[in-house]
Amino acid sequence: MAINREPQDFLFLSQILGKNIVGATGDTLGRVYDLTTEFVEPYPIVTGIIFSSAQKKNPMFLPWKDVIDINKDISVSIKSISEITTLYLRQGELLLKDTLLDKQVVDTDGAKIRRVNDLQFLKAHHGLYLVHVDVGFRGLIRRVGVTKTFDAIMNALFDYKLPDQLIPWKFTQPLHSADLLRLNIAQNRIGQIHPADLADILEDLDIKQRSVLFQALDVETAAETLEETDPKVQVSLINDLNSAKASDIIEEMSLSEAADLLGDLPKAKADVILQEMEKDIADDVKELLTHPEREAGGMMTTSYLSFRPSTSVREALDRFRQEAADVDLVYYVYVTDEDERLLGVISLRDLILAEEDKRLEELMDERVISVKLDDKDDIIAEHFAKYAVTAIPVVDENERMQGTIIFKNLLEVVAPHLGQ
Amino acid sequence: MLQNGLWKLGLFFAFIGPGIITSNVDNDAGGITTYSLAGAQYGLRLLWILIPVTVALIIIQEMCARMGVVSGKGLSDLIRERFGAKITFYLMIILFLANMGNTLSEFAGIAASMELFGISKYISVPAGAFFVWLLIVKGNYKSVEKAFLVACVFYLSYIISGFLVHPDWSAIKTATFTPTLKFDTGMLTMAIGIIGTTIAPWMQFYLQSSIVDKGLKAESYKYARMDVIFGSITVNVVAFFIIMLCAVTLFQNGLKIETAKDAAVALAPLAGVYCSWLFAFGLLNASLFAASILPLSTAYTICEAFGWESSLNSKFVEAPQFYGLYSLMIFLGAGFILLPNVPLIAIMYYSQVINGLLLPFILIFMLLLINDKRIMGNYVNSRLMNIVSWATVVILNVLSLAMVVSAFF
Numbered sequence: 015m016a017i018n019r020e021p022q023d024f025l026f027l028s029q030i031l032g033k034n035i036v037g038a039t040g041d042t043l044g045r046v047y048d049l050t051t052e053f054v055e056p057y058p059i060v061t062g063i064i065f066s067s068a069q070k071k072n073p074m075f076l077p078w079k080d081v082i083d084i085n086k087d088i089s090v091s092i093k094s095i096s097e098i099t100t101l102y103l104r105q106g107e108l109l110l111k112d113t114l115l116d117k118q119v120v121d122t123d124g125a126k127i128r129r130v131n132d133l134q135f136l137k138a139h140h141g142l143y144l145v146h147v148d149v150g151f152r153g154l155i156r157r158v159g160v161t162k163t164f165d166a167i168m169n170a171l172f173d174y175k176l177p178d179q180l181i182p183w184k185f186t187q188p189l190h191s192a193d194l195l196r197l198n199i200a201q202n203r204i205g206q207i208h209p210a211d212l213a214d215i216l217e218d219l220d221i222k223q224r225s226v227l228f229q230a231l232d233v234e235t236a237a238e239t240l241e242e243t244d245p246k247v248q249v250s251l252i253n254d255l256n257s258a259k260a261s262d263i264i265e266e267m268s269l270s271e272a273a274d275l276l277g278d279l280p281k282a283k284a285d286v287i288l289q290e291m292e293k294d295i296a297d298d299v300k301e302l303l304t305h306p307e308r309e310a311g312g313m314m315t316t317s318y319l320s321f322r323p324s325t326s327v328r329e330a331l332d333r334f335r336q337e338a339a340d341v342d343l344v345y346y347v348y349v350t351d352e353d354e355r356l357l358g359v360i361s362l363r364d365l366i367l368a369e370e371d372k373r374l375e376e377l378m379d380e381r382v383i384s385v386k387l388d389d390k391d392d393i394i395a396e397h398f399a400k401y402a403v404t405a406i407p408v409v410d411e412n413e414r415m416q417g418t419i420i421f422k423n424l425l426e427v428v429a430p431h432l433g434q
Numbered sequence: 435m436l437q438n439g440l441w442k443l444g445l446f447f448a449f450i451g452p453g454i455i456t457s458n459v460d461n462d463a464g465g466i467t468t469y470s471l472a473g474a475q476y477g478l479r480l481l482w483i484l485i486p487v488t489v490a491l492i493i494i495q496e497m498c499a500r501m502g503v504v505s506g507k508g509l510s511d512l513i514r515e516r517f518g519a520k521i522t523f524y525l526m527i528i529l530f531l532a533n534m535g536n537t538l539s540e541f542a543g544i545a546a547s548m549e550l551f552g553i554s555k556y557i558s559v560p561a562g563a564f565f566v567w568l569l570i571v572k573g574n575y576k577s578v579e580k581a582f583l584v585a586c587v588f589y590l591s592y593i594i595s596g597f598l599v600h601p602d603w604s605a606i607k608t609a610t611f612t613p614t615l616k617f618d619t620g621m622l623t624m625a626i627g628i629i630g631t632t633i634a635p636w637m638q639f640y641l642q643s644s645i646v647d648k649g650l651k652a653e654s655y656k657y658a659r660m661d662v663i664f665g666s667i668t669v670n671v672v673a674f675f676i677i678m679l680c681a682v683t684l685f686q687n688g689l690k691i692e693t694a695k696d697a698a699v700a701l702a703p704l705a706g707v708y709c710s711w712l713f714a715f716g717l718l719n720a721s722l723f724a725a726s727i728l729p730l731s732t733a734y735t736i737c738e739a740f741g742w743e744s745s746l747n748s749k750f751v752e753a754p755q756f757y758g759l760y761s762l763m764i765f766l767g768a769g770f771i772l773l774p775n776v777p778l779i780a781i782m783y784y785s786q787v788i789n790g791l792l793l794p795f796i797l798i799f800m801l802l803l804i805n806d807k808r809i810m811g812n813y814v815n816s817r818l819m820n821i822v823s824w825a826t827v828v829i830l831n832v833l834s835l836a837m838v839v840s841a842f843f
Contacts, residue, residue, distance in 0.1 A: 115518075116515050116519060116522075117515055126743070127741075128741055129514070129740065129741020130741075131741070149741065151740075154519055154523065154740060157518070157519035157523075158519060158520050158523045158524075218745070220505070220507050220511075220646060221506040221649060222506045223506075224506075246649065247649075250649065
């Protein structure tokens, strides 16, 4: 195929901007101001040139098909300005310089926010494809226009050439334009980032970009990310949502996280969200909300599995398979009597390894460690350290089980106070 | 009703901080020197200038605060996105040089004030640098802000010394409300110097980023505005007392001084040793305060413009440019002062000139940004505000250029 033997050149946006556009008759028509691009996969393709001309006041648009060659100048097949149409952007088309250059993007591979210093294109098949985003210092120097001097100095002083720092387009998530964000989310770029990293990125962004990015996430990712986010940022993100969307996201969060978040929201907003939520989840959350945050009642989750002592292992495992997807704590199951009094605990490992006909009361560990609803965080932390468990059940004054504290939830309450 | 009032007061205190801190850092070693000289050389005659300066300061800082709240971005961020890499690159180099010069004068201030207490600069300057470095590297934003707010309170020492000398208040009142300016070069230069030291380029960057850091929303903007107005007034009240103090003591006795240190020394026989100590203590506080903020603000501003990681919460390897710039400024600032025979006065003078060169660009960029609908939406300047702010900016720019030109003749 002849096409494959065509030479492939890389060139930078900074090298194209400001170039003269020379018409078929050899007259200069104007200078490149911006490029329009259609955001298709895998690489956005340049569809036209926006240029400014000395003769006309408004910027002019030139379709890419009229471009013959890019060298020192851009030669085009058009003879004079009068043949040129005015600009209108089609669906999925954006101005490159305007939406990307000098703006912030997320590097989804490194999970970092970067600033775009330059854009690199691949010239192939007579088309121009956006392949890399330049975030390095060399890119900045190229924009300033002193690359040669800079290279000479670096070479003289350190015998070193600073390399370009390029991020492949497929690992780039633009933030500046809400349209572009929606476009790319469909391809699930942000979904490649771990929610904890995503939370860090959200915290680093300014309030506007933060809420645009957050609102572009699917409900499940949004809930996971929100769990990892700083409480102050959580509140501002939820405040920007309507209560229907907010309640959808909060329903997906673990119960104790949801209760903490609702407790931090202004009362009126929290009430509206609670009304929108599914009734049983809302009731559980309300229950948790009545306890102070740093007591056992405020840290526990009510989402766990409990069984009667006479249940067989087979029945228990069946129910486990049906329900565990929506349960916060799965590493232990609890055994309670008909009054919800806590009788024993079984680890998930013991449950899986046990013979299926055995009954839970034969299997359970009756020496179960529990805390009271109003026990403080320091007592709970001591229990965790001493008994080396990953969750501790919480009981009321009548030994009735109320919930269980997962180690992670204790850590979230205690960690901000460490080292002070 | 009462609860509502208290709630509002509480809100004000929750949002207070950026404006007051920025304004007070403004009364740094260079500022105190300029005010002392103004009082000592021209008596009460330049007091009136503080009123228009306060108004100009409020107008400019209000725009910064508004941009910070509405756009949620820092000023260097906005400049980079709107005006591109090239302009930003050169702007940042000049800003770095200007702030470097300012930092140097803060360490000179630490050295001078501690010498008044009999402590050699070879002890005070390294100790000061270490303190500043520790405060930022070991502290977090909240604790640092609290320390800064406490430092603001210490500016009261100038107001107390002002009352200690029992001035003639009616003469002061007359001087404050009757503008007098003779067209002699010295007095004009001094007037420009007062304006230049009060409205500095770095403040706009610092104020806007700290407002962004607070995460204020457009609805709570009025509290940010109150903060800015309150801050701009306090800073000029302090300036007022310094000029007045030097006017009624040094000027009336015909004493000539060249530095803030001279002023503190000369105050002792005229106004008592406590007054002199308070003056020196105020200078130390101001210098330390500004020496903490200037390098930090510079590092933030530059990293933000170039997209480098910049956070006190990251480790050195994660944010090498940020910590590198910050440490470099402290190291050079403190190091220069310790060199024998440093031409201090010349360095401070030229750093003022660079500031004067930089200010017009920044103010014009600010006006273009604040009128950009794509950034500010409905919060662009009103027509009246535009007239007032353009007039202010034009006057300030003419004055800054006049200062730059006069530096070369």
